[in-house]
Amino acid sequence: MTEPYLSQPIDETAAAKLREAGLRLSLIDTTDTVSFDAWLSADARGFHSKQPSAAALAQERELLAHRRLTAVHDDAIPAAAGIVGTVSSWAAPLTVPGPRQLDAWLISSVTVSPTHRRRGIASALLPGQLRVAKDLGLAVAALTVSESTIYGRWGFGPSTFASSWSIAPRRAGWIGPKTTGRLSFTTPDEFRETSRELLVRQNEARAGEIRLSDYLAERQIGPLEGATDAERYRLVRYDGPDGDPQGFITYIITGGESDFTDHTLDIVALVSTTPEANAALWRYVIEMDLVGTVRAHTRGVDEPLPWLVRDLRQAKVTGVQDHLWTRILDVPAALEARRYESSGSLVLDVEDSLDLAGGRFRLDVGTDGSAQVRATDDAADVSLPIASLASLYLGESAVPGLAASGRISGDVETADRLFRTAVAPRLSSWF
Numbered sequence: 448m449t450e451p452y453l454s455q456p457i458d459e460t461a462a463a464k465l466r467e468a469g470l471r472l473s474l475i476d477t478t479d480t481v482s483f484d485a486w487l488s489a490d491a492r493g494f495h496s497k498q499p500s501a502a503a504l505a506q507e508r509e510l511l512a513h514r515r516l517t518a519v520h521d522d523a524i525p526a527a528a529g530i531v532g533t534v535s536s537w538a539a540p541l542t543v544p545g546p547r548q549l550d551a552w553l554i555s556s557v558t559v560s561p562t563h564r565r566r567g568i569a570s571a572l573l574p575g576q577l578r579v580a581k582d583l584g585l586a587v588a589a590l591t592v593s594e595s596t597i598y599g600r601w602g603f604g605p606s607t608f609a610s611s612w613s614i615a616p617r618r619a620g621w622i623g624p625k626t627t628g629r630l631s632f633t634t635p636d637e638f639r640e641t642s643r644e645l646l647v648r649q650n651e652a653r654a655g656e657i658r659l660s661d662y663l664a665e666r667q668i669g670p671l672e673g674a675t676d677a678e679r680y681r682l683v684r685y686d687g688p689d690g691d692p693q694g695f696i697t698y699i700i701t702g703g704e705s706d707f708t709d710h711t712l713d714i715v716a717l718v719s720t721t722p723e724a725n726a727a728l729w730r731y732v733i734e735m736d737l738v739g740t741v742r743a744h745t746r747g748v749d750e751p752l753p754w755l756v757r758d759l760r761q762a763k764v765t766g767v768q769d770h771l772w773t774r775i776l777d778v779p780a781a782l783e784a785r786r787y788e789s790s791g792s793l794v795l796d797v798e799d800s801l802d803l804a805g806g807r808f809r810l811d812v813g814t815d816g817s818a819q820v821r822a823t824d825d826a827a828d829v830s831l832p833i834a835s836l837a838s839l840y841l842g843e844s845a846v847p848g849l850a851a852s853g854r855i856s857g858d859v860e861t862a863d864r865l866f867r868t869a870v871a872p873r874l875s876s877w878f
Contacts, residue, residue, distance in 0.1 A: 452515050452538055452583055461575030465519060468566050475516035483508050486516050489530035493558020503672035510662035513537055519568050531560040532568040536576055540658040541589060542651055544842045544868050545786035552580035552588040553657065555878050573601045574801060577774060581803055586780035589773045591877050598772050602801055604837030605769035607655040607872045608748050614741040615761040616733040623755030626727040627688045635669035638684060641692050642668045648720045654841045655771055655872030663878055667716040668697055676701065683731065685724045694724030698732065709739035717743065729755060745770065747873035771874040773837045778808050779820040781840065786816040789864045796827035797836055804833055812865060829857040842868030
């Protein structure tokens with residue numbers, strides 16, 4: 448079945464703005480191999496990646512055909528280099544507090560050729576994407592970003608944060624639980640179907656996670672064509688004591704040239720559907736022989752690892768940064784889709800410079816955690832821009848920081864109590 452977003456017309460406002468700059472906006476026909484490959488090559492250039500091989504292009508054509516691919520062309524230069532801007536997008540479930548699933552507009556592959564900077568390409572593409580999503584009836588858009596200073600101007604706000612870790616395993620020492628399940632090596636081909644099921648189970652249980660497409664799920668279990676260190680990937684599964692699959696870990700081991708006991712283990716993905724699986728997989732890498740450093744990225748800010756090792760100073764957070772950014776396109780639909788851990792009422796005055804979702808809304812949360820939201824003329828309890836509302840939406844404890852920076856005002860205590868969740872939201876992958 449063809450997804451409706453694939454046939455949605457291009458945004459004419461964005462197209463007109465680009466025409467004024469001598470550029471052309473189009474949708475890529477993914478059945479046209481030449482056009483598809485040109486778009487993929489432009490996307491790779493935009494992220495300073497190597498030119499994809501023929502095998503890599505073939506794999507990407509297969510795995511990305513479900514996406515809506517938008518291109519900006521400069522028809523004054525040869526066709527092979529004529530794509531000077533890219534963006535891809537698709538609809539997929541986003542887990543919101545509850546946990547519940549809400550279809551969201553996911554945006555990726557936002558690039559502008561370095562030869563065409565400051566031509567208004569991104570300023571046309573991003574608002575155009577938001578208008579397309581709103582026309583499709585989607586209440587939220589989301590993306591992961593390479594630069595954190597760009598997307599706030601279009602109403603996106605950081606909604607999850609991710610932690611990076613460096614562990615000295617021999618000095619850290621494991622004191623966590625002794626799990627009774629089984630660890631075993633497997634292969635992507637053998638494990639693919641089970642891995643998809645585990646990813647769905649994990650991601651539907653935690654606000655901030657998304658339903659991974661085949662392309663994104665494939666990156667969790669093994670290398671794509673042309674990946675660096677592809678031959679070094681290892682995949683280990685964890686099954687519970689009754690044989691039920693509960694998680695897996697993908698990792699790469701490098702180094703050891705000068706000291707064979709001092710390899711570095713980089714975790715590509717650690718997926719767990721139970722606390723036992725999470726502990727078992729962490730223990731597996733921490734107790735591995737001949738490894739002097741374990742590194743991990745895109746973990747939650749509440750990762751329990753320090754409490755699972757004897758010397759918590761040997762499990763160091765090397766960074767915490769913004770990860771998932773969301774943009775609310777329909778305030779009532781978005782706020783009613785999630786659940787709340789405290790009851791109460793709040794009148795929100797929401798400012799939106801793009802005039803997509805602003806207004807004054809009354810939020811009434813019942814004792815069962817469900818919400819009703821309606822437009823109102825009542826006096827506002829809280830005033831905030833749409834980007835700040837996005838930062839609150841998934842349950843992140845953002846109110847104190849937003850209040851300190853003047854990006855939310857009024858009854859901030861009630862806003863914090865209503866929107867914050869006991870478990871912080873998390874996104875454990877890039878898209």
